[in-house]
Amino acid sequence: MKYLPEGFGISENQYLYTYASLEQARIQRKIIEARVVMCDSSHNLIVDLGCMKGIAPRVCAAYGIKDGSVRDIAILSRTGKICCFYVEGYETRNGERMAVLNRESVMRDALNHMLQNFHIGDVVDAKITHIERFGAFADIGCGNVGLINIENCSVSRIAHPSDRFFCGQKIKAVIKDIDKDLGRFTLSHKELLGTWNDNISGFSVGQTVSGIVRSVMDYGVFVELTPNLSGLAEIHTEDVCPILPSPGAQATVYIKSIIPEKMKIKLNMIDFSDSAVVCERLKYRYFLPSAEHMDSFVYSPQGAEKTVITVF
Numbered sequence: 001m002k003y004l005p006e007g008f009g010i011s012e013n014q015y016l017y018t019y020a021s022l023e024q025a026r027i028q029r030k031i032i033e034a035r036v037v038m039c040d041s042s043h044n045l046i047v048d049l050g051c052m053k054g055i056a057p058r059v060c061a062a063y064g065i066k067d068g069s070v071r072d073i074a075i076l077s078r079t080g081k082i083c084c085f086y087v088e089g090y091e092t093r094n095g096e097r098m099a100v101l102n103r104e105s106v107m108r109d110a111l112n113h114m115l116q117n118f119h120i121g122d123v124v125d126a127k128i129t130h131i132e133r134f135g136a137f138a139d140i141g142c143g144n145v146g147l148i149n150i151e152n153c154s155v156s157r158i159a160h161p162s163d164r165f166f167c168g169q170k171i172k173a174v175i176k177d178i179d180k181d182l183g184r185f186t187l188s189h190k191e192l193l194g195t196w197n198d199n200i201s202g203f204s205v206g207q208t209v210s211g212i213v214r215s216v217m218d219y220g221v222f223v224e225l226t227p228n229l230s231g232l233a234e235i236h237t238e239d240v241c242p243i244l245p246s247p248g249a250q251a252t253v254y255i256k257s258i259i260p261e262k263m264k265i266k267l268n269m270i271d272f273s274d275s276a277v278v279c280e281r282l283k284y285r286y287f288l289p290s291a292e293h294m295d296s297f298v299y300s301p302q303g304a305e306k307t308v309i310t311v312f
Contacts, residue, residue: 003110005127005139007033007082008170015082016050022099026087031106031142034085036078043075047085047101054099056085062143063107077130084110084142103143110142111183118175118185121312123192123292126173128165136161138173138187146185148173154190154227155299155308156214159247163214164189164227165282172286174294176312190228191297191310194287196263199229205255208270213249223251223267227284228299231255231265245272260301263308 015034017025025032034054038046045061047054061078064070085101092098118124126138126146135149153164165171177186193199203209203225211223211231220234221244233253235244245251253267299308 003031003113003141004125005141005170006084006143008125008127008139015048019051022049022051022087026089029086031084032087033082035082036080039076039079043072045075045078045083045101045103047083047099049099052097052099054085054087054101055091055093056083056101056103060088060102060104063104063111065104107143111144114141114144114185115178115180115183118178119293120175120178121294122175123288123294124173124175124187126171126187128167128169128171130167131161131165133160136165138171140173140185140187144183144185146173146175146187148187148189152176152188152190154193156224156227156230157222158214163248169282171284172288174312188310191294192286192288193226193228193284195297195299195301196229196260196304196308197301198287199226200258200260200265202226203229203255203258203265205258208252208254211251211253213245213247213251213272215247216244221245221251221269223253223269225253225265229265231267233267233269245269246274249274261304263300263304263306 034047034049036045037048040046043058045056059066062070062074083103084106085103086105088100088102090097091100124140126140129137129139129145135147137145137147140146150161153161158164172192173187173189174191175185176188211225213221214224215222220232222230222232224230249272251272252270254270256266256268258265295312297310300306
């Protein structure tokens, strides 16, 4: 069985069930998904199932609540979101019949499956759940999350993971490390965004293209052309007080030269706008290995002065 991230690739109407379909899921121990509409004062999750409401008692609402290894914020934050459940049975509360649900068991089963079957270097589906300054957390199976550290988001350096991701975003990731004792996964993203040659193949000298300003230095402005490819627009010394863009600005640049052996692209700044970059730019072209697994990733082109490689 493949345990997907919660709410991954399923349409809204598939979250509405009949009593017969709920009963079938209960008998077959089949995972259902539904939207949490409320977390009550006792921190039970209340779920809309279509034909009736469901309740996931606090201790069954998230893996780790029982032993205290996870705080109740893991339950509270599920409100309004799609979650995975087993149907355990039915009960009547305040005269209303409700399905009794269990998310903790789904998460535990998924985690055990992943620890037994996932390997370092495997490419997996993921869904961004929340973002911190040091990295982005992504659901890789029924609510179990892995961390993409900021340096693993892309080859092009970014100031904050929100420059690369947004909550709810569906992405691909590669497993960089597995701590089987703690049940934790470390993920990476940059190895799936292509090598230097993959990325430069879409550009040539003489083109004028758009990009995103990532950093402004004394000697020039680094402009991201793709998430794994940046170039430098030099600041001319004759400009006593040049007007410079801010990081995150959209830039129009002329490609002056491409130097594969140095993995460098020299640019001329044509224009820029400090308007915010919309999420449309956060859709990625992935370069995926055929077997959905990689043992290593060599970013640098053959003959480059510096070798940039990831070994899994």
